[in-house]
Structures are given as C-alpha cells and as structure tokens.
Amino acid sequence: MTYRPPVPITLLTGFLGAGKTTWLSRALRDETADRVAVLVNEFGAVGIDHLLVGTIAPDTVLLNSGCVCCQIRGELKDAILTLIAQARSGEIPQFDRIVIETTGLADPSQILSTLTFDPVLHNQVVLQDVVTVADALNGASLHAKQPEWVAQVAAASTILLSKTDLVPQTRLQDLGLRLALINPAAQLLDARENPTFADIAGGGSIDPGASWAAGSAHRDGTGAATLGLTFQTSLDWTRFVVWLSALIHRHGANLLRVKCLLKTDTGFVLIDGVGHTLHHPRHLDSAIASDQSSHLVFIARDLDMARLRASFEAFLNVKTV
C-alpha cells in the first residue's frame, strides 16, 4: 500500500464580517498558492460565500446550514473524506491543501478537536495553520464582547488584521496590543498587504525574546488573561504531562490556549493545545533557534493565573521567572 502523507489543513476563522472570504479569495488567486480545496461553512439558510470563493477554487464545497463547530461536525468529517476520495479517484483535480472557512460564530476548539482526534481523519489530514481574521474597525469594541471572538483569537497561529485603513494608527496599536495580550504566540499580519499561504505558514511560533515570556500575566478586559512562564532547568516530562492532563481535564473549558516550548532531557518539545484539545507533542530539531529555556504560554478566561503559576511551580518543582 502506498503511503500518502496527511493533507495539510488551514482553518480560517474570524468573527462575522471580519473579511475571511475577502482574504481567502485573494490568497487563492496568488500564483504561489498550492492547489487548494475549500470547505465553506455558513450560518444561515442561503450560502453566499461559496459563490464568491467558488469562482476561484472550483472544488469549493458548501456545508449545509449550521455551525461547523457544534451542529454539523459529522458533515465536516464526511466532506473532508469525500474530497480526498474524489481527488484520489480522479473525479476532481488533486490538491495540496484544504482550507476550512468557518462561520463567524464558530468556536475553533471544537473543530480542532474533530480534526485531531477523529480516528479516521487523524490519519488523513494534519492541521497546519489556524488563521483568524480580526476586524480592526470593530474588533476591540464590538467583537471583543463575544466569547467566540476571544476563542478565535486565542486559537490563532496567525492573526490577519483587516480593515486597517479605516482606523487611525493609534487605535491600531491599541488593538495590536490587545490581541497580543490574548494571544502573544500568534504572528500578526496586515490583511491589506495580501499575505499568501506561504506568509501564514509557521505562524504562532514562540519567540523567546518576546516580553510576555518573562513571568508576565495580563488581563485584556474581555475576561481573557495570559500567563507566560520561562525557566532554565530541564523539565520532568512525565510529571508535566500528568499535571497538564489534570489541568485540562478540570479547567479545559476555561483554558483557551496552551502553548509550550519545553526543554526536556531528550531535547525540546513543542506542545500546542486549544480548549480540551491537545495536539500531539512535537520533538523539535535541536538546530532550532532557542535561548535554551522553556517557555510556556497559557491563555484562559476566568482562571486565577497566579494560582496557575503557583500550581505549576509546586507540582513541577521549578522556579519560573
């Protein structure tokens, strides 16, 4: 049997009217874009976005009315498997990537859970990027009051700031700061510069030099708080997994995002989780740029970050800075 590598998936999310379809349409037109199959999920009886995208990507599939994160997760799975089967049988052209455009009301953690843990999908696809389009005009004022918006920003590996030409520079800076407080691990790009799929690749890596990494805890006004921990000593991997699993089991609903670059006795390991979903740990090439420290970022809502830090230090027996 021929080994087929899993198809990379880009999850495109963002609040209602943020500009998801606008960016996707541009990115698909870029000549460097891979061959892309698109799954569009719209909330409402009449889908429109797939008509806009479908003119560029003929393999666009419109998922039936309903939110992909809560009502039609089975349909998402079926749509992905059908696309892959059709490409292999030659019914539709081959593709190198699948983009799933969610509704503006979707909580990405539920979709990530389906993509990561479904026993069939798990071997067929691999989640590569989570792109969240954030509306600069309405982001900090209107959308920030919605828990879905915070969850979308927290889950992002890349945040695309849209409508930046409609707001003054000072307001942009405030919004950038606010987004960084919710999700310091995401890379922030201006949608006006028409970032391509290549530009969004690799977003969300932990930057050891970032100011949030040094024992900082922030609260952004939306109820979301961020805690960054750094320490030098090697971590007991088993003890960490047991502690993290207990934390996620008990507080997963409040944990919007966990991202850790861990120094263990066997090298550096990257852990990435959203909500109750924890992606498989990745051992990193020792050549990767690093300051030889462990860095952890927790983004949570209604969770005592000081207690979280104290718990980590108590159970892992390390002192963070």
Place this chain on the structure above:
Amino acid sequence: MLDRRRIQLSDWQGQSYVLRSMTGQQAIVSNVTEVWAALEKEFGGGFDPLDEANFPDRSAVS
C-alpha cells in the same frame, strides 16, 4: 498528585494503568488523560491541580 487521596497509580503490563485505593477499589485506564475522568467516576470527587490543598509538599517532590 494522588497521594493526598491515598490512591496509587501503577503501570499494568506496559499497556495501561491501574488506579487503586486503600480499600482495594480499582479502575483500569488506558492513558494518563483518562486517569482524571476515572478518578471522578470511580472514586468520587475530582482532582483540581489549582487547589492549594492538593499542592505537594516541596520536600516530598524529588
């Protein structure tokens, strides 16, 4: 982490884990993430790692 509940977690044939209480009650789980669900279901009460009452003594941690 389970010391304060007087529950032991041990490896079972390298494939799964066994949770045992002092009274002989036990539950088999296949991976570490299932430990906490089993703890709630089989032994009653969960484990909150953020509850300071559950924090280990520093001297007890190697």
